[in-house]
Every structure is written in C-alpha cells, then in structure tokens.
Amino acid sequence: MKKEISVKSFTYAMKGKRLLEKKAISAEVIKKAEDCGCIYLIRYDDKGSGFDVRNYLLSSGVKLSDKAVSP
Amino acid sequence: MxxxxxxxxxxPKPLSVCNAVYGALMGPYANPGRSGHPLSLAAGERIFEVREAAAEFFGALPEEVVFTKNATEALNVAIKGCYALSGKNEIIISDLEHNAVYRPVCKLEKGGATVKIFNTDGSPEQIVKSFEALCTKNTALAVFTHASNVTGKLLPVSKLCDVAKRYGITTVIDASQTAGLADIDLGEIKADFLCTAGHKSLFGPMGTGLLIARGGADTLIEGGTGVLSVEKEMPSFTPERFEGGTLNFPGIIGLGAGLTFILKKxxxxxxxxxxxxxxxxxxxxxxxxxxxxxxxxxxxxxxxxxxxxxxxxxxxxxxxxxxxxxxxxxxxxxxxxxxxxxxxxxxxxxxxxxxxxxxxxxxxxxxxxxxxxxxx
The missing domain is CATH 3.90.1150.10 (Aspartate Aminotransferase, domain 1)
Structure with missing residues (x-):
C-alpha cells in the first residue's frame, strides 16, 4: 500500500527518500500545491511490517511537516 | 601558454566537469525545487546528489550544504547573518584576510561593530595565543582564512575553533584556498560555518561556491524557495533559508563533477x-x-x-x-x-x-x- 508523509522541503524529501531506500523501502518525492503554498511529500511503499517510518525519519534528522499526511 | x-x-577544468555542465544544460531538466513535474524533480534530485557529495566531502549533513555563487557570497551570509543575531559587537579576524572577509566586517564596523585583528606570525601555538588574547564574552564571531591567498600560509583553524567555542564565539572559516587540497572534516573542525569557492581546487565552474551552515544566521537574501510560499519570511531551516531564487543548476552539476574528479584522483x-x-x-x-x-x-x-x-x-x-x-x-x-x-x-x-x-x-x-x- 502506498502512503505519504509530508516534509518541510525538497531537500528533506530527498533525504527521507534516501533513508527509506536504505531500508529497502521504495519511495518517491512528489510536490503538491496546498493553500499554505507548495509542500513536498514522500510517497512510499508500506509493506505492513509495522516499521515506524515517521519516527525513523524524524530521528534521522528529516524535518517533517504537519501540513498533510495522507493515507 | x-x-x-x-x-x-x-x-583547465577536467573534461568530466565540462561534460557535466553541458549535460545539465541539454537536459531534460527544469527549475529544481520549484515544480512538481518530472523535469523539475529530476533537476532537484541532481542538485541533492551534489549536496550529498559535498556533505560527505566535508563531513557535514546534506541539508547543511548551501549553494552560493562564490565564497564571497557565502562569507557575507555567514558574517552579516551571524552578527545580526548575536547581540554582541566584537568581531575577530586574522591579519591575512581577503577582502571577502575584510570588507563585510568593515561595513559592520561602520555600523558600530568593533573589529579586532590577530597576528598570524610564528608557530601555530603563537597564532592561537594571539587569537585567544582578543577573545572576550562580547565577541560575536571570529572569521579566519584556512590559508592565505597571498603567501599560502596555513592557519591552525581547528585549534582556533576550539578556543572560540570556549568563549561562545561563532566561527567562520574561509576555505577558498584549501577546499579540495587540505583535509577538511567538520566532524573534527568545530566550525559553525565553512565558506569556499567551488571553482578553485574543487574544480567546479566559476560562479559556484559553498556555505556549510551549522549555526544560525539571519538571511541576506530573501526570495522564492519553492516551499512555505505563504510565509513572509524565509524558512527557518537550511539550505532553503539561504537559497532564495533559482540555483545555478549547470554550475552546481559541474561542481559535483569536480568533487567526483577529486575523489577519483x-x-x-x-x-x-x-x-x-x-x-x-x-x-x-x-x-x-x-x-x-x-x-x-x-x-x-x-x-x-x-x-x-x-x-x-x-x-x-x-x-x-x-x-x-x-x-x-x-x-x-x-x-x-x-x-x-x-x-x-x-x-x-x-x-x-x-x-x-x-x-x-x-x-x-x-x-x-x-x-x-x-x-x-
């Protein structure tokens, strides 16, 4: 299942993508226009393993955004 | 000749650098970090690869790597930005500084800063002593070159940063003459900002520079960043905080090829x-x-x-x-x-x-x- 997590910038989106790929989780960066301006999302494959992606990215220094986290 | x-x-520049610049111009690439279409995202990814390479080269994090047009711009951002936030009024520089350091601090001096200059004669120990004699609780920042662009003399930057840390002084290193030649590991050298040209011993094209920003600073240039557009101020996080406006995409890609050339040789x-x-x-x-x-x-x-x-x-x-x-x-x-x-x-x-x-x-x-x- 594809999930998305919102990050502060393109740079953090790329950093997050790299980190997920290191964990063999396929990910892509997408950009969406929201009413606050543009936001970046990392869309990744959630294999249902219970791995906490949000916490992993956060603890690895990726600045997440509270603007949007979509299922 | x-x-x-x-x-x-x-x-000359390595052929790989010339080819990389050509490739960046030929594309297909568009403005990095601006749009959501594949050409913009692909350009952004190429830029990030250079950030990663520069970060690894200097022992920093990718998000600490800020692309500038030259070392002068990087130094201006670091010097003026730090001073503005410091709440202190003394600045220490060495007696070997280039105008990229000297002129920004002279401008701040006109606005009320006190500029102190330390003597770089003698051994590394003597230089550190001369520097420490000028450090006070009111020193906002210390800026020093890694090596003189005139004589080539090397300064003991790691020791100078250690002393500065003890006094709570922000440090800015001008590594324009050493980046690509000297071993610069920011895991070892506790500098807050490292500034360098991209077009000297890093083999990138002219019009490229780097600011490795580990400390806080006010912005010098405000503009579009592709994120948080509704906000009136620049983002609080790097590198976007210091990268207002469209980046020099071909130049940065060329700089990346320069870094690869160094790693290869x-x-x-x-x-x-x-x-x-x-x-x-x-x-x-x-x-x-x-x-x-x-x-x-x-x-x-x-x-x-x-x-x-x-x-x-x-x-x-x-x-x-x-x-x-x-x-x-x-x-x-x-x-x-x-x-x-x-x-x-x-x-x-x-x-x-x-x-x-x-x-x-x-x-x-x-x-x-x-x-x-x-x-x-």
Whole structure:
C-alpha cells in the first residue's frame, strides 16, 4: 500500500527518500500545491511490517511537516 | 601558454566537469525545487546528489550544504547573518584576510561593530595565543582564512575553533584556498560555518561556491524557495533559508563533477602533486639573486607562492612573463591586510599558484623565465 508523509522541503524529501531506500523501502518525492503554498511529500511503499517510518525519519534528522499526511 | 593562476580559479577544468555542465544544460531538466513535474524533480534530485557529495566531502549533513555563487557570497551570509543575531559587537579576524572577509566586517564596523585583528606570525601555538588574547564574552564571531591567498600560509583553524567555542564565539572559516587540497572534516573542525569557492581546487565552474551552515544566521537574501510560499519570511531551516531564487543548476552539476574528479584522483594525490610543484619552484626561485619569496620553501603551504623580482614592479614582471606565455597574478590579490603585513601594500607581489594539471617542466620554464628576466 502506498502512503505519504509530508516534509518541510525538497531537500528533506530527498533525504527521507534516501533513508527509506536504505531500508529497502521504495519511495518517491512528489510536490503538491496546498493553500499554505507548495509542500513536498514522500510517497512510499508500506509493506505492513509495522516499521515506524515517521519516527525513523524524524530521528534521522528529516524535518517533517504537519501540513498533510495522507493515507 | 602556462597557467599558474589556480588560486584565482583552476584551469583547465577536467573534461568530466565540462561534460557535466553541458549535460545539465541539454537536459531534460527544469527549475529544481520549484515544480512538481518530472523535469523539475529530476533537476532537484541532481542538485541533492551534489549536496550529498559535498556533505560527505566535508563531513557535514546534506541539508547543511548551501549553494552560493562564490565564497564571497557565502562569507557575507555567514558574517552579516551571524552578527545580526548575536547581540554582541566584537568581531575577530586574522591579519591575512581577503577582502571577502575584510570588507563585510568593515561595513559592520561602520555600523558600530568593533573589529579586532590577530597576528598570524610564528608557530601555530603563537597564532592561537594571539587569537585567544582578543577573545572576550562580547565577541560575536571570529572569521579566519584556512590559508592565505597571498603567501599560502596555513592557519591552525581547528585549534582556533576550539578556543572560540570556549568563549561562545561563532566561527567562520574561509576555505577558498584549501577546499579540495587540505583535509577538511567538520566532524573534527568545530566550525559553525565553512565558506569556499567551488571553482578553485574543487574544480567546479566559476560562479559556484559553498556555505556549510551549522549555526544560525539571519538571511541576506530573501526570495522564492519553492516551499512555505505563504510565509513572509524565509524558512527557518537550511539550505532553503539561504537559497532564495533559482540555483545555478549547470554550475552546481559541474561542481559535483569536480568533487567526483577529486575523489577519483584522490585529494591527497592532488594535494601532494601541487605541494611538490610549489616546493620545487620555491627552492629554485630562492636561489636566484634579486628574487624575494614571501614564504620560506621550508614552511608548509599548499599551492600558492608570492614573490617579487628586484628592479620590477609586480605588474611589470607579470606583464613581461605574460608575453612569454605565463599566466601569473600580480598586485594585491584582493588582500590588502596580508600585503600590509608583508610590507608590499604599495606594489603587491607576483603570485604563482599551481594546479593539478601543471607539470615540473612548466616550473622549470617559469624559473628559467624569471632568471632571464632578472639578468636583463
């Protein structure tokens, strides 16, 4: 299942993508226009393993955004 | 033509750098970090790859790597941005600083800052002592070059940063002459900001520079960042905080190829080659009567040698040598402080700065030309 997590910038989106790929989780960066301006999302494959992606990215220094986290 | 002006910019550039710039222009790429379509995202990814490469090269994090148009811009951002947030009013610089440091601090001095200059004569221990004598609780920041662009003298930047930390002073290193040659690991050197040109010993195109930002600073340039567009202020996080406006995409991609070139050849190999040429040149020039060297061949330096020839101004000597096919730089090298210290403020010096593509034969040709010039 594809999930998305919102990050502060393109740079953090790329950093997050790299980190997920290191964990063999396929990910892509997408950009969406929201009413606050543009936001970046990392869309990744959630294999249902219970791995906490949000916490992993956060603890690895990726600045997440509270603007949007979509299922 | 023999090029000995690598301290101004390295030439020639590796073919891989030229090809990378061409490839960046040919595309398909669009404005990185602006749009959500594949051409923009692909460009952004290429930029991020260079950030990663630069981060690894300097022992930093990718998000700490800020692309600037040159070292001057990086230094202005760090110096003025830190000072603005510091709430203190003293700035310490070395007596070897380039105008990229000296002019920004002079501007701040006009606005009320107190600028103190430490002496770089003597051993590393003496330099550190001279620096520490100026540190106070009211010192906002200390800015120092890693190596003089005039004499090539190296400063003990790691020790200077350690002392500054003890006093709570923000540190800014100008590594324009050393990045790509010296081992710069920000895991070891506790600097808050590292500034460098991308087009010297990093082999990138002119118009590229780097700011490794680990400390907080006010912004110097405000503009579009592609994120948080509704906010009136620049983002609080790097690199976007300091990267208002469209980036120099072809230049940055070329810089990335420069970093790859260094990793392929080996930074140490490149550095040792240039140091060998420097030593060879210095030892031979030293033997010519009437030639004054401004750093002993026995002192450690990387690739820069300043000298003068009796009976010629530096400009005259450079002009004559230029007619014989040698590209050297004369004058003050935008570093009046260093020349004031050397006693060469009125006429400057001739500067030969060597690069990876120079050879020992070229050194011998220069020495011969200087020798002939002297005997005329």
């Amino acid at each position: 023999i090029y000995f002006d690598n301290a101004a910019t390295s030439y 080996g930074r140490k190999t490149i550095s040792e080659h240039e140091q060998l040429l420097l030593k060879e040149c210095a030892l031979r020039l030293e033997k010519i009567s009437g030639v004054t060297l401004y750093l002993s061949p026995r002192d450690k330096a990387l690739n820069t040698l300043s000298f003068n020839i009796k009976g010629y101004s530096s400009g005259e000597a450079a002009a004559v040598l230029s007619k014989s096919g040698f590209c050297l730089r004369s004058g003050l090298h935008c570093a009046p402080l260093a020349h004031s210290k050397l006693g060469t403020l009125s006429g400057g010096t001739l500067r030969a700065s060597f690069g990876f593509f120079n050879t020992e034969n070229e050194i011998l040709e220069l020495v011969r030309a200087v020798s002939e010039l002297k005997s005329k």
